[in-house]
Amino acid sequence: LALLAELREALDSDDQLVLALQPAVDLSTGVPTGVEALIRWHHPRRGWLSPMDFVRPVEGSELLGAFTRYVIDKALAVAADWARHGVDVPISINLSARSLLDPRLPAEVAETLRRHQVPPHRLVLEITETVMMSELEVIDEVLAALRSMGVQLAVDDFGTGFSSLTFLTRIAVDELKVDRSFVMRMAESPEAAAIVRTTVDLGRELGLRVVAEGVETADQRAVLAELGCTAAQGYHFFKPMPSDKIVSVLRSLL
Ligand code: G
Ligand code: G
Ligand code: MN
Ligand code: NA
Numbered sequence: 001l002a003l004l005a006e007l008r009e010a011l012d013s014d015d016q017l018v019l020a021l022q023p024a025v026d027l028s029t030g031v032p033t034g035v036e037a038l039i040r041w042h043h044p045r046r047g048w049l050s051p052m053d054f055v056r057p058v059e060g061s062e063l064l065g066a067f068t069r070y071v072i073d074k075a076l077a078v079a080a081d082w083a084r085h086g087v088d089v090p091i092s093i094n095l096s097a098r099s100l101l102d103p104r105l106p107a108e109v110a111e112t113l114r115r116h117q118v119p120p121h122r123l124v125l126e127i128t129e130t131v132m133m134s135e136l137e138v139i140d141e142v143l144a145a146l147r148s149m150g151v152q153l154a155v156d157d158f159g160t161g162f163s164s165l166t167f168l169t170r171i172a173v174d175e176l177k178v179d180r181s182f183v184m185r186m187a188e189s190p191e192a193a194a195i196v197r198t199t200v201d202l203g204r205e206l207g208l209r210v211v212a213e214g215v216e217t218a219d220q221r222a223v224l225a226e227l228g229c230t231a232a233q234g235y236h237f238f239k240p241m242p243s244d245k246i247v248s249v250l251r252s253l254l
Helices: 002-013 051-059 064-084 097-101 105-116 129-133 137-149 180-185 190-206 218-226 243-253
Strands: 017-026 032-043 047-049 091-094 123-128 152-158 175-178 209-212 231-233
Touching: 002 032, 002 051, 002 064, 017 064, 017 243, 032 051, 032 064, 032 209, 032 243, 051 064, 064 091, 064 097, 064 105, 064 123, 064 243, 097 123, 097 129, 097 137, 105 137, 123 129, 129 137, 129 152, 137 152, 175 180, 175 190, 180 190, 180 218, 190 209
Parallel strands: 032 091, 091 123, 123 152, 152 175, 175 209, 209 231
Antiparallel strands: 017 032, 017 231, 032 047
């Protein structure tokens, strides 16, 4: 595939694949609780591409390992830069399911943390529920190894996995991210509101952070506060922004 050949070049060129950064904030104080890294590709001919345009093909290719290492390296470089500016919020990255099948991942993460001198707890790996539900032993082992290093785990798109919650008893996680589909419908749909409330309660009960995603309006923010949710992310607070903008934004909020 031409796209994959071009991506291989992009991974070498170092200036085409960039991270957009979106803070999540504490709903009562406005202080950032973390920042999510979202990859974008500045393609030499096609302009800006969204991860929707290329992550799928990468996941099915032999480039996945190199791509995952690239994202981890860039994100930890960003975290190291923040530390130099006295900013110490955690950075979250989105991991493809298949990258968790690689038993070398924990050692690669450990090496990258050391190289950038970033403490492991500053890194949050976002994983979708579907991944965590798969019974594959190697995924459990990879996640357990990462967590025992001190890296944090978040369940992304929580509530969209159409299945049991048993994975929460199998794999210790630190954070649940309420999928934006529930946040969007919360005001009209009692079901969506109940799911958000239940997730917030579950998080409190299990001692996990809960972050509501995709908050676009002040009304949604108010409903979340009523439901007891303490942290949120979305265009209402910040759109994903370039790495050269974020330090000043974070410093102004901390
Ligand atoms: O950033 P949003 O722009 O459109 O991201 C779309 C989707 O791509 C989301 O599901 C998000 O989790 C995913 N995504 C964003 N960045 C990365 C990345 O670095 N790696 C992987 N595997 N997925 C990503
Ligand atoms: O799957 P994941 O939750 O990682 O996807 C995050 C996606 O949501 C990214 O594409 C990001 O750009 C997008 N996003 C972030 N905030 C908002 C928001 O307030 N509204 C919408 N519609 N999308 C958002
Ligand atoms: Mn995410
Ligand atoms: Na999500």
